[in-house]
Amino acid sequence: xxxxxxxxQRLEGFDWNIxxxxxxxxxxxxxxxxxxxxDRICAQGKADKTALIWEGFSGExxxxxxxxxxxxxxxxxxxxxxxxVKPGDRVCIFMEKIPALYISFLGIxxxxxxxxxxxxxxxxxxxxxxxxxxxxxxxxxxxxxLKKVRKIIDDLPLDTVICVEGNPAKLKGEEIFFNVDEAQRxxxxxxxxxGPETPSVLHYTSGTTGQPKGAQHVHGSVFGQALTAHWVxxxxxxxxxxxxxxxxxxxxxxxxxxxxxxxxxxNCVLDSGFTSAKWYQFVQENKVTVWYSAPTAIRSLMRDGTxxxxxxxxxxxxxxxxxxxxxxxxxxxxxEEAFGKPFLDTFWQTETGAMMITNYPGMPVKPGSMGKxxxxxxxxxxxxxxxxxxxxxxxxxxIAFRPGWPSMFREYRNQHDVYASKFVGAPADATPExxxxxxxxxxxxxxxxxxxxxxxxxxxxxxxxxxNTGGHLVGPFEIESALIEHEAIxxxxxxxxxxxxxxxxxxxxxxxxxxxxxxxxxxxxVMNFIRKKLSPLAMPxxxxxxxxxPKTRSGxxxxxxxxxxxxxxxxGDLSTLEDD
Amino acid sequence: MSEEMKETILEYVVxxxxxxxxxxxxxxxxxxxxxxxxxxxxxxxxxVFLEKKYQIKxxxxxxxxxxxxxxxxxxxLVNKHLSK
Numbered sequence: 001x002x003x004x005x006x007x008x009q010r011l012e013g014f015d016w017n018i019x020x021x022x023x024x025x026x027x028x029x030x031x032x033x034x035x036x037x038x039d040r041i042c043a044q045g046k047a048d049k050t051a052l053i054w055e056g057f058s059g060e061x062x063x064x065x066x067x068x069x070x071x072x073x074x075x076x077x078x079x080x081x082x083x084x085v086k087p088g089d090r091v092c093i094f095m096e097k098i099p100a101l102y103i104s105f106l107g108i109x110x111x112x113x114x115x116x117x118x119x120x121x122x123x124x125x126x127x128x129x130x131x132x133x134x135x136x137x138x139x140x141x142x143x144x145x146l147k148k149v150r151k152i153i154d155d156l157p158l159d160t161v162i163c164v165e166g167n168p169a170k171l172k173g174e175e176i177f178f179n180v181d182e183a184q185r186x187x188x189x190x191x192x193x194x195g196p197e198t199p200s201v202l203h204y205t206s207g208t209t210g211q212p213k214g215a216q217h218v219h220g221s222v223f224g225q226a227l228t229a230h231w232v233x234x235x236x237x238x239x240x241x242x243x244x245x246x247x248x249x250x251x252x253x254x255x256x257x258x259x260x261x262x263x264x265x266x267n268c269v270l271d272s273g274f275t276s277a278k279w280y281q282f283v284q285e286n287k288v289t290v291w292y293s294a295p296t297a298i299r300s301l302m303r304d305g306t307x308x309x310x311x312x313x314x315x316x317x318x319x320x321x322x323x324x325x326x327x328x329x330x331x332x333x334x335x336e337e338a339f340g341k342p343f344l345d346t347f348w349q350t351e352t353g354a355m356m357i358t359n360y361p362g363m364p365v366k367p368g369s370m371g372k373x374x375x376x377x378x379x380x381x382x383x384x385x386x387x388x389x390x391x392x393x394x395x396x397x398x399i400a401f402r403p404g405w406p407s408m409f410r411e412y413r414n415q416h417d418v419y420a421s422k423f424v425g426a427p428a429d430a431t432p433e434x435x436x437x438x439x440x441x442x443x444x445x446x447x448x449x450x451x452x453x454x455x456x457x458x459x460x461x462x463x464x465x466x467x468n469t470g471g472h473l474v475g476p477f478e479i480e481s482a483l484i485e486h487e488a489i490x491x492x493x494x495x496x497x498x499x500x501x502x503x504x505x506x507x508x509x510x511x512x513x514x515x516x517x518x519x520x521x522x523x524x525x526v527m528n529f530i531r532k533k534l535s536p537l538a539m540p541x542x543x544x545x546x547x548x549x550p551k552t553r554s555g556x557x558x559x560x561x562x563x564x565x566x567x568x569x570x571x572g573d574l575s576t577l578e579d580d
Numbered sequence: 581m582s583e584e585m586k587e588t589i590l591e592y593v594v595x596x597x598x599x600x601x602x603x604x605x606x607x608x609x610x611x612x613x614x615x616x617x618x619x620x621x622x623x624x625x626x627x628v629f630l631e632k633k634y635q636i637k638x639x640x641x642x643x644x645x646x647x648x649x650x651x652x653x654x655x656x657l658v659n660k661h662l663s664k
Contacts, residue, residue: 057611057614057615057616058615096616121619144599147599271616272614272615272616273611273613273614273615273616273618273619273620273645274613274620274645275613275614275645275646275649276645276646277646278614300645303641303644304644469621470620470621500640505624520628520632521632523628524625524628524629524632527624527625527628528596528625531621531622531625536619536621536622537621539621539622539624539625541621541624
């Protein structure tokens with residue numbers, strides 16, 4: 001029997017307070033995610049239960065009980081306090097998926113800090129933009145990544161650099177080494193008295209224009225994350241759960257840490273590059289029962305075929321879910337053939353903090369569909385011109401949600417205008433709180449979909465120029481700005497290009513500076529320039545040289561024109577296109 | 581398998597994907613993909629390098645994380661296409 005039982009019955013009289021019942025949480029109790037994912041679990045008599053099973057790329061293995069997670073996260077919390085970090089300060093976590101990431105995340109929240117996890121493959125420019133925007137006070141990293149921090153620290157208000165793994169002899173200046181395993185045991189720590197609206201996690205996400213935006217979440221989000229983990233991931237007491245996402249992205253925190261540990265689930269982490277064989281081996285060895293992964297990975301597994309699947313005992317798997325980008329129907333059908341059960345697609349965003357439209361255990365799956373709105377979530381597709389909900393089945397519009405769910409982001413850090421622009425129906429001068437609470441307001445996701453006669457949502461595409469590559473959103477502006485710093489490039493436009501495995505990859509259309517020719521080595525040089533400056537995700541997988549870029553008469557590059565050509569779609573209204 | 585090819589590819593990997601002060605030393609059998617030295621997105625730039633350097637075309641279905649996981653494995657793949 002699944003946790004959700006009947007989806008239809010759960011819709012009736014739904015109240016978010018059911019999340020509190022599932023967590024046995026009562027009003028007046030401390031609402032601090034760090035506490036709820038460790039101390040509280042121990043107090044429920046599960047101190048000796050395994051919280052984390054970790055494996056590194058070389059095969060090194062470690063495991064931690066909830067009590068160990070509790071004590072070690074206390075040590076991080078106390079250490080940060082001792083360094084002068086105050087409640088509300090942003091503390092960046094910049095490291096691979098090592099145990100320190102998961103445990104320090106709780107430690108930061110316990111002492112009232114705002115955890116700012118960043119993807120460790122970011123290079124110095126990407127890191128700088130996000131640390132500057134967040135006015136980050138302290139960073140926890142490893143020796144491997146200190147070099148990136150050193151390149152940018154002089155220009156940032158970053159006070160404290162803490163290295164949690166590596167060789168202490170390699171540290172420089174005021175960098176601090178902190179090995180939690182060798183630190184004094186901190187058995188008791190008085191957690192910060194946070195409440196439902198206290199800032200907890202700051203995740204950066206990319207948009208079409210400008211630099212990445214910091215989506216601010218709050219401690220009250222735990223109710224949305226725990227309930228969705230309970231009903232959609234169907235986490236039960238004896239499950240061995242593997243969320244493959246990196247906590248540098250929202251899935252890795254909402255479900256790789258918070259949802260799972262709030263429910264006292266045993267969480268698995270494989271810190272290794274992707275190979276199908278390695279992943280199957282990991283499932284087999286750890287007897288993984290619930291697997292939450294991404295379409296890019298599923299399509300890569302699919303490419304390696306079912307013969308490889310048969311070489312492993314994957315019979316422990318009982319429930320599979322997917323997130324990050326639309327899961328194509330072929331992958332759903334293939335997973336039924338390969339694993340005897342389908343991957344269930346889940347749709348949500350950095351901004352929503354938790355699942356919004358998903359498939360559920362027991363509900364018939366329509367391969368390729370996003371599923372139906374989570375109970376308590378009012379979802380619609382809005383007419384592209386009038387912003388009114390579309391009632392006609394199959395007609396495409398913008399996916400929108402009525403504000404008010406617990407895990408909704410509370411602001412874009414220092415970008416209120418951008419935040420307000422995500423809501424239709426809110427007064428022009430509305431505060432962030434008014435955006436979320438005013439009558440007849442919709443939060444518009446930026447994705448397009450249609451709804452079929454049975455109420456299933458079907459994803460169509462983004463409504464902006466943001467590129468979804470392997471489940472990660474990449475903003476074209478950031479890459480274009482970096483491209484024109486390359487000596488060969490005068491102008492650049494970045495678009496998404498269709499890709500069989502990653503859904504989209506980055507393609508750059510460029511105009512060269514006079515005197516430069518685009519030979520093989522220039523192409524490679526540009527690719528590596530972006531990879532080392534921003535991140536591998538941002539690296540163009542194809543570069544096309546053009547004599548000129550299409551622009552409006554006011555000089556704005558028309559990315560949508562280039563994208564339409566790339567995807568073989570209608571180019572639409574070109575009345576603003578500059579004349580030759 | 582030519583030693584020169586192995587050295588050339590290893591040198592490129594070290595120069596492009598590793599830091600000068602990395603503690604680990606890469607060899608012909610060092611895992612590249614599974615260790616995270618080269619991630620799946622960066623594999624594309626490594627593939628472009630191999631194609632340009634050796635004037636070959638590596639089909640996407642053969643340029644897999646497994647085939648790119650060590651310098652020795654990469655050389656097997658390159659040699660297969662050089663001999664075509």
